[in-house]
Amino acid sequence: MELSPTLFVVTMIVILAIGILVGYVIGAAKAKSESAHDLIELAEMRARSDRLEEENNGLIERASRDQNLLQALSPISTKLADMTTRVAQMEKSQVSATARLGEQLSSTNEASKELLGVTTSLRSALTSTSSRGVWGEAELERIVTAAGMLPHVHFNTQTSVQQGNSRQRPDMLIYLPGDGTVAVDSKVPLSAYLRAAELVDDPSMNGERKRLLDEHAKAVRAHVLELAKRDYPSQFPGSPKITVMFLPTESLLSEAVQSNPGLLDEAARLGIALTSPSSLLALLRAVSATWSSSRVTEEAGEVLALGKDLVQRLGDLSKHLTNVGTHLSRTVKAYNQSIGTLESRLLVTARNFESLPDGKLEVPQLSSEAGQVREISRGELLGDSTDKCADN
Known part of the structure; x- marks a missing residue:
């Protein structure tokens, strides 16, 4: 067992003091052996010596226990030092992460402001009737192009049609094989629909939401009746008696049909085909396939x-x-x-001339x-x- 230098020095000093004290007591005992007083002092000194020895032994044992405790606590001290280092590193990382988080929050705030501005602009655009019309026409032309149809070959936009004493202008004319033509008009009834979409999902607002969606269905039906009055098919003899009404989003048609389940049947009876982007794309792909089939038939006729x-x-x-x-x-x-x-x-007569050779007469x-x-x-x-x- 190893002792610390301080404890060792203290122990040696105590032992030396005890030796000196014991020598002194023994000398004094020999010098005054006859005196009872000296005997008592000697006994007291021996008692003190015993106490000092006990205290010294106690110090030695305590020092040994402290040394053992220090040895036992040494791994814990090492781990505490490592933990302190790691905590310091974590604090540095946390500071860096906090700084990055602050930058991200600042970027998010800027993006939110930009998004708010764009949303406000979009809302302003959607509340404008002219902007809605431009959006609907652009979406219509995008879908027609996606169906594989070519402008001025399979369709034309903003072509005037004579309607009595006035001229009407549907958004698009789709040309069919066999000189057929179908008029397409884009409608964007958004006023009531947007107000219904702004309502929070609260049961107390269900009544108001239903009223607004019913108003939206009425607006869609009003457009259907308006197109039916225009009677575009009458201007195209030999063409299908139908006019396509295009709504640029699926939800506009689905919400209107959900509020008025008989809307599609009524529109069909009036010769109006209500379409959304998906249904219009399917219809136009069928027309494009008909054009391809017609082209094959024409080529087969040319070959024949x-x-x-x-x-x-x-x-x-x-x-x-x-x-x-x-x-x-x-x-x-x-x-x-x-x-x-x-x-x-x-030859019979010629052979009578003997001067002529026979070989030349053959x-x-x-x-x-x-x-x-x-x-x-x-x-x-x-x-x-x-x-x-x-x-x-």
Whole structure:
């Protein structure tokens, strides 16, 4: 067991003092052994010496216990030091995190202010009738373009239509295959709907919210009746008797139909098709597919016309070739007749002239293969079959 230097010095001093005291007591006892007083003092000194020795032993034991306690507390002290270091580091990190949090809160505050400004601008725009109209027309054109339709080919915007003595201007005209046309008008009834959307989700406000949504449904129905009075289909003979009314958000149509379940049926009876972005996109994709099918049909018709023209021209060529063969046959026949006349009549008389050599008077006759003209045997190239193909 190791003692601390201070405790060791104290112990040595006490032991030295005890030794000196014991030596002194022993000397005094020897010098005054005859005196009872000296004996009493000696006894007292011995008692004091015993007490000092006990105290010294107690100090030694306490010092030993303190040393053991210090050794036992040493790991705890190390851990406390580590914990103190970590706490200091955590405090530094917390200060840094607090600074970053303050910066983020400041950025969030700025973003909230910008969002508030944008929201206010958007609200102002939505409360303006002209801005609503521009938004609805832009959304309509975006959906038509997304359906794969081309401007001035499959649709036109802001085209005037003669309506009695006045001219009406629907937002868009959709062209169908076969010279069909469908008018599309964008409507944005938002006043009552926005007021209903502003109400908090409180049961006490349900009545007011229902009243505003009913007012919104009435506004949508009013637009339906207005479009029905315009009667755009009457200006496009041969076209479907329908006018498309476009609402630029799904909720505008769904809330109106929820408040007035018979709205869609009434609009259909009046020739008005109520559409939202999803339903209009599906409708326009069907029209685009019809255009593609129509184009394929037109191309097939063009190919059929070209085929008929080709067959007719092949028939004409076969007729010309037949005429050529006929003339060739007549030419060969005339040639052979000329050879026969030459051999049977001219050569008989010419041989009477002995001065003429016989070899120069021989004219070779055409062989049967050389004089044979091949006739057309394929039925597709004969005159009757060609006429039938042309008729088909």
